Amino acid sequence: MSGDKLLGDFLKARRGRIQAHEAGLTSYGRRRVPGLRRDELARLAGVSEHYLIRLEQGTDHNPSAQVLQALATALRLDRDETAHLYALAAPPPSAARHDGVSDDVQQLLDSWSTTPAYVRNRRFDVLAANKLAMALSPLYTPGQNLVRGMFHDPGVRLLFPDWAEIAAQTTAALRAEADPRDPATADLITSMLTDNDFRDLWADHDVRPTRNEMKRFHHPSVGALTLRRQTLSNVAADDQVIITYQSAPSSPDADALAKLL
Known part of the structure; x- marks a missing residue:
């Protein structure tokens, strides 16, 4: 590339x-x-x-x-x-990036005991997560890449009833938030272009950063959930964001999340 x-x-x-x-x-x-x-x-x-x-x-x-x-x-x-x-x-950004999170950020994630939460970078690598996020999906385990998982993990296709729409959103968000001039990002994109679904979506050149919106899940253990995704900035590292999934209080979705732990 x-x-x-x-x-x-x-x-x-x-x-x-x-x-x-x-x-x-x-x-x-x-x-x-x-x-x-x-x-x-x-x-x-x-x-x-x-x-x-x-x-x-x-x-x-x-x-x-x-x-x-x-x-x-x-x-x-x-x-x-x-x-x-x-x-x-614009000129390429600084090569400096943060591939880990501070203890304070991890403690914050862990304090949200009823809210799945994880940290990712602009290359969509998961850097940290709380237990509930990993129970919601192995996709949110530190070390995973959300783009690779979205297209390569058959379990992810089953997890999201609206997989085609979410895959398109993920691709558009990667284009909006990542810098393909970063060598690691370029390697990710090049490797993903072997996937027909990703290649077709990438060729559309759609641009859409991650938004706060409702997202449907179908968990293999607890069934259907509808959660609100929130995207928060990590002020300590401007190349990272915190993603949370919130359920409505006292709802069936909240009950389902509680059963995951």
């Missing part, structure tokens, strides 16, 4: 999604490829086609904020997609 072409690949994928009439352009005859042609995007964004070629080929690495915003507007990118565009154009 070439870091030089990440921005260009994203631009090409996105212009392939915008039809000429959606951009206010007149289309004549049959098009050889879907979406906007390169010259059309260049005209909409107010840049030269030659410059856009350099961006897409990865030979220009320093587009201005004005150019990026013009491209985002022309491509009708939403807030998350625009943030991703800017991130791809």
Whole structure:
């Protein structure tokens, strides 16, 4: 995976999604490829086609904020997609990362005795978890990678009744939160591209960070649960997040969680 072409690949994928009439352009005859042609995007964004070629080929690495915003507007990118565009154009982040958690964070996880909770990094490696999270699924065991588990573990497909939707969300969140220029992240993505499901989803270039939302489980021991996922920042390590799953008080979901311990 070439870091030089990440921005260009994203631009090409996105212009392939915008039809000429959606951009206010007149289309004549049959098009050889879907979406906007390169010259059309260049005209909409107010840049030269030659410059856009350099961006897409990865030979220009320093587009201005004005150019990026013009491209985002022309491509009708939403807030998350625009943030991703800017991130791809920015210098690679520092190589420093936190692959462990402090004792204080582990104690916090353990104190949530009725709430499954774990810590992951932007590469979706699980770094720490409490007992209830690991009882909810082995996927949340420290040392596991959530992306690999999502696609390679048959038990995970059974755990999530909405597996196809969650797999798509996981892939979009990896693209939004991880930096493919990080060697370990690049290795993860390259290895995952051998999986047909992941490869198809990755090719969509969808961008969506992890959100707070309801998630359905079907646990092999306690049956159906619906839990609210919450994403919390770990202020001690900005490349980590804390994920919790909460049940409604005095609900069947809370009773089911209690049976896991």
